Amino acid sequence: MQVDTHNLKNLYSNDFQSYLAEDWAVSWRANYVRDVTRTNQASREEWLTPEFQQFLWDHNSVANIGPGRSVTVTSAYGDMKLAELLFDLRNDPRPTALADRGKRLQKAYEIILSAVWQKHNERRPRARIIRLLALLYPDDMTCLMDESRINAVHGLVQAADPITNFMARHASVRDRIAEVIGAPDSDLARVDQAIFAWFLWQKVVKAPTTGSLKTEKEDEVSTDLPPLYLLPADAQRRSLACVQDNLRLLVTVVREAEHGITREDLVATILSEATQLNVSSAGNIISQALGGLGLLQMANGTYTLTDLGRELLLSSDHASVLRGPLVGRVFGMGHFLLLLKKHPQGIGRTDAAGKLQALVPSWTTKMPGSHIISWAKLTGMAASETVDGVAKLKLTEAGDEFALALPEDFETKWVITGPGDSDAFAPTLDLGDGKAGTPYTVADIITDGCFVALDEVQRALEILKRKKNLILQGPPGTGKTWLAKRLAYALIKEKDDTRLMAVQFQPSMSYEDFVRGWRPDGLGGLKLADGAFLEAIAQADDEPGRAFVIVIEEINRGNPAQILGELLTLLETDKRVKEEGLRLAYPRTTEERIFVPPNLHIIGTMNLADRSLALVDLAMRRRFAFFSLEPSLGDAWKKWCHDLGAPTGFLNDIKERIDALNDKIESDGQLGSQFAIGHSFVTPPHDLKNADQDRWKIWFNEVVDTEIAPLLQEYWYEKPGHAAALVDDLRLGI
Incomplete structure (x- = not known):
């Protein structure tokens, strides 16, 4: 205007x-x-x-x-x-x-x-x-x-x-x-x-905003009370996912849309700025800017700026511009500010996320509340402060201003009267398959379908507690990633996905991606940006009384020593104290020192059969304990399959064929036991429950043709006829 x-x-x-x-x-x-x-x-x-x-x-x-x-x-x-x-x-x-x-x-x-x-x-x-x-x-x-x-x-x-x-x-x-x-x-x-x-x-x-309720305390004379317009509770966004560098991404989106831009071009811009996102995730960033915060509008297939979007571009303090929209348009933000106001001594992040979860019946995890907290911290309305050795969330001056701007009847009138829509976009955290707050033990791992003996799983958990760093290694299909996440839940003692972060190493990953490095700031310059590992460290350091886990899949697909840099030394159990903190390769200040808190545990997975993976050097091996997984087609596997309705004769046939194949793999001088075929390949999905015998056989043959055969062809790439014969031996007649 x-x-x-x-x-x-x-x-x-x-x-x-x-x-x-x-x-x-x-x-x-x-x-x-x-x-x-x-x-x-x-x-x-x-x-x-x-x-x-x-x-x-x-x-x-x-x-x-x-x-x-x-x-x-x-x-x-x-x-x-x-x-x-x-x-x-x-x-x-x-x-x-x-x-x-x-x-x-x-x-x-x-x-x-x-x-x-x-x-x-x-x-x-x-x-x-x-x-x-x-x-x-x-x-x-x-x-x-x-x-x-x-x-x-x-x-x-x-x-x-x-x-x-x-x-x-x-x-x-x-x-x-x-x-x-x-x-x-x-x-x-x-x-x-x-x-x-x-x-x-x-x-x-x-x-x-159209449909909003004016809440500004009416005063004709100029005032410092922030302008605030609240959408009715049922019209507010159900949380708003917060991803790495989210504020910078929004500024980039707004800048690109200043003169109009198509969705295709805007998605391409986001993906070039945030390589950790995919096309779907980029769409969620656009959704944040569009309906979530009201920065963009669409006309004739082109995104352009709203007045608020122009204000964001004009401002020297981007975070301050987003405070009003977050409080007015995102359900739970106002409640969170009032919660902090009621707890001047501070409140733990997990406790706060739990209280926010209770506001919305459809929120089955603490994740939406955790995102609200992240946005409040990102925009300077809340901050973490250590009180008596415990990290607490406290209201900032900016947060207090908006808490005071809320109407007196806010908590009684701004309640959810219907299920609404939630924003489940959370690419930086692994949601797992559990509900936050559900107790979880080693026994639950077995109940969920683990074919490793209970005492062995308990031993793996005890090693993780003692060593802090554990690698699950084994042939393909032995359930390494599946077990890693459940060991994390057992360590945390509940299925709390706000304390579990999952990442995957890859050959192109660097220290700058995982720890800290220079990234484009959307303004034509560069800014230091923290990677996933420093985010996990900060989260664990915020709540020293709770366990946190980062799962690194395919840890040897990258170069672990290079990716971790100086932090590799700090993984050792006796170096997880502030006094052992080291200066990073890219420090924010000359005084900054980083240490890995003792409540942050690392679980890596390692596929021993992948020829492309780098060898793990001795420095890495000295700081991690290793737990080996093997193909398990024993009684536990049979019982799991029986419960789904698999015929006994069918299961015996599968076991016999897979065991025979693995014997050939293990006896091959160029391969060995690390190339065996794991039980995950032949563990049936739930949609096969109570299927007839022919359907079971069709499923197994599909697994052989589409999953096991390509692997065998890779194993014996110089002997394609031998690989084809082994595949024929596996198939079942129908």
């Missing part, structure tokens, strides 16, 4: 003058002018008194403050060094160039903040500083108290954009207004043009 010069002048001359004539506006305007005049005419003697300093910090004439009201700076009243600083800032000559005026505002804001923050309040008194600057610099400041509003008005009036930071935009907006209306020649004119910016926000810009 934009207003041209002609319409802007008409708005000022007509609608705005009627606006100023309203009773509340007459009072606001008079008080505003009075305080601007007092501030700029005060002598040094008057200025350097506690009474005058109290007036500067506590005056309410420019704007009301809600969230900022509690951030007082009473000790600053008697700080004469600070008073001298403010006096010098007031007398600083006004630069001629717009860019320099913007820089002056930003510099003054930063100087005052550094002088007050921590010394006079542990929280940043941002709203009070902005009001103070409105008195000090009435020619260049508006009375808009937050970045969202100033950005919106900046775009509306088509102001110049010499500098992108928040404070500089005040000067840019005022310069545009003065260009249209004329330069102010009195304090009254200066205040009118400052208030005109609020008028433009309130009467022209402010437009709620």
